[in-house]
Amino acid sequence: MKLLRYGEEGSEKPGLLDAEGMIRDLSAHVADLGGKGLEPASLAALSKLDIKTLPVVSGNPRLGACVADVGKFICIGLNYSDHAAETGAQVPSEPIIFMKANSAIVGPDDDVLIPRGSEKTDWEVELGVVIGKTAKYVTEADALDYVAGYCVSHDVSERAFQTERKGQWTKGKSCDTFGPIGPWLVTKDEVADPQNLKMWLKVNGQTMQDGSTKTMVFGVANLVSYLSQFMSLHPGDVISTGTPPGVGMGMKPPRYLKAGDVVELGIEGLGSQKQTFKADA
Known part of the structure; x- marks a missing residue:
């Protein structure tokens, strides 16, 4: 998976890039891409999603840092x-x-x-x-x-x-x-x-x-x-x-x-x- 975070600085949402290069919203499935959201169980659950059913993000939003709340x-x-x-x-x-x-x-x-x-x-x-x-x-x-x-x-x-x-x-x-x-x-x-x-x-x-x-x-x-x-x-x-x-x-x-x-x-x-x-x- 190509996971990403999109939106204005400080208000980014989790998403992924599909095979056609479109951003799909993951907000209903993971709070954010950091901490527990990156643990094996969370990534395994995301990998099982039917990408085609995920909402398409319109336009060309800003991409934030791909990891949220980096500890170190x-x-x-x-x-x-x-x-x-x-x-x-x-x-x-x-x-x-x-x-x-x-x-x-x-x-x-x-x-x-x-x-x-x-x-x-x-x-x-x-x-x-x-x-x-x-x-x-x-x-x-x-x-x-x-x-x-x-x-x-x-x-x-x-x-x-x-x-x-x-x-x-x-x-x-x-x-x-x-x-x-x-x-x-x-x-x-x-x-x-x-x-x-x-x-x-x-x-x-x-x-x-x-x-x-x-x-x-x-x-x-x-x-x-x-x-x-x-x-x-x-x-x-x-x-x-x-x-x-x-x-x-x-x-x-x-x-x-x-x-x-x-x-x-x-x-x-x-x-x-x-x-x-x-x-x-």
Whole structure:
């Protein structure tokens, strides 16, 4: 299933995308796509619905973040060997973990705000992993059993805030609107191999990132298992798993986003996003 949330910000309703590309309303069957709504029993019940009987949503509504009420937004740094090389960093021996504030989360096509004082706002297309049941001390062999599905995640970053200011990376990753997720949460049954997905990103029509999850240092199963050794993962938590090469910071000279730039990004089978970058008031 391709699950989604549609409607005005703060008033989104649950829905799904049918085979003809139409949005069908799920409000009568699930309160929202987060927490218990993503647990195996809930997804199993949704999968048994006769899609043709679900109400068609008319028009072209705004799409919200594909997961509601995200508890933890966990990110993995330098998780692609070719991205580590372009930034001059060593490939880590263990996953680099940082948190992105869930207040950064927005819809896949919402405007992204360049924060006050920013001169180094950057792009990063990433595979998002959505947890479907509580995971604690899980093995790598069993880890994918705890995944509800996958989505496109844009880990927008302010590099000066991230690396040149004192402290950790979080403040360069958590600015308002720096976490578009969606358009869909694609359930794991539709993703044969999360380690074999093409991913891309364009700035003003120019391809900047053209990679694949094949070059991840730590794969999805490894990450879910690893994280569960340190914290319980709960339904609706999102893991953003790192980016392939082609970010602005890695260019010579570096290139960063400015007001008016349009960024498009997507992952094979998971849909695409499009954002206009604007200066924050």
